[in-house]
Amino acid sequence: MMSQILTPNSPAATSKQTATCKVALLIPAYNEEESISDTIHAALLASPDVQFEFDIIVVADNCTDRTEEIVLGIIQELRTQEEQTRVFLMKTQGNKKRKAGALNQAFALIRELGYSFIATADADTIWDPNFLKNGLAAMEKKGEMLGGICGRVGLLPFKKEPFTSVQFTGKPISLAAIAWLMLVFFRKAGWCVRQAWIYLWWGFQNVEYCIGQAETIERMGKAHCLCGPGTIFRANVLEELYQKFGVVWPETMVEDFDLTIKMQMLGYETRVGHDMFVYTDCPKGFHTHGIQRERWNGGNLSTYINISINRHTFFGGIEMGLQLVWFACRINLIVTAIQIWMTGFVYIDRLGFVLLTVPLLLVVGLNMFRFKYVAYKSLFQFLLLVCFGYELYALRYGIVLTKSYLKAFTNSITRWR
DSSP: OOOEEOSSSOGGGGOOTTOSEEEEEEEEESSOTTTHHHHHHHHHHTOOOTTEEEEEEEEEOSOOSSHHHHHHHHHHHHHTTSSSOOEEEEEOSSOOSHHHHHHHHHHHHHTTSOOSEEEEOOTTEEEOTTHHHHHHHHHHHHOTTEEEEEEEEEEOOOOOOOOOOOOOOSOSSSHHHHHHHHHHHHHHHHHHHHHHHHHHHHHHHHHHHHHHHHHHHHTTTBOSSOOTTSEEEEHHHHHHHHHHHSOSSOSSTTHHHHHHHHHHHTTOEEEEEEEEEEEEOOOOSHHHHHHHHIIIIIHHHHHHHHHOSSTTTHHHHHHHHHHHHHHHHHHHHHHHHHHHHHTTTOSOOHHHHHHHHHHHHHHHHHHHHHGGGOSSOOHHHHHHHHSSHHHHHHHHHHHHHHHHHHHHHTTOOOOOO
């Protein structure tokens, strides 16, 4: 059975006659009850002016929580404020291909409705109010060969989890009161440790995202991946992909990266909009972070392996290899420094000292320069980046990178989350 939009009217039936172009935003959502409302309202704030028709289509993919209920509540709320709501809910049917399958079902449903541009956003993403306006302006300026443009991705602000205390209804002076105070103390201490741990992971990834922003600017805005948090595509380019491959989003672990490569192979340009900002959440903890990065890095390498070497994959493959070389250099530098320290600096001459210290100084200098790209600047963030705290995170990342590459070569990347 074809997927359906759960509103009385389809987007095509409520077209604005004054619109010069139509834009659809697809938001695939799997059990996103905690974030979907913020994502939709942020997208509504990013709606362009009256010259554009803008439809938001939430693609509920096998949800078992309150995601669909929340979206329908927003639709009902909007109907009381305006004659025609531009938010729609679609439910996938029999989808087993995760995010790519949900997006492909949505595209198949709307591909003949006359949209000029189709945007995508993750269900835990917040768009900057000017994201859509700036993106459409860039698409118009660059011309038809710009197939897609994505936003500069940053993290949402760190948010503390609420502390839940334990109510006490006994006598104020008693053994029960003392036990209650001890319980509250240890619960509060545990809460503080957990918040510090979460903040540390958030801080590491905030710095990581800032370095990614720096690299994007340094390569003059070329997008290696039209990312999930926020991308605008030309609808005719997606249609060309659909006609050629039968689906738009490749049904792989990294559908956005795979799609970007295929667009480039068709001769289209992919860019990052310097004035397009999107904000997303991040995993906190070894397990969830490791699964996400295994999927990203291993999935990207698997895409290169499946497509094979061409002018669109060669330099990206070299860059992925250099990441592994850089990890090996980090390990070698640390081991060498430890050996020198344990031998009391006996086996090091002036040249060796220079070869050890110059790379460290270069890293410090580069990180100080890139600190200007860090969002939510603080002394803690500065110390993480400049005083080698981030290098510890990079070492751990290198281990995950090596593991993900091995899984890519053995075709054993199976975990999504």
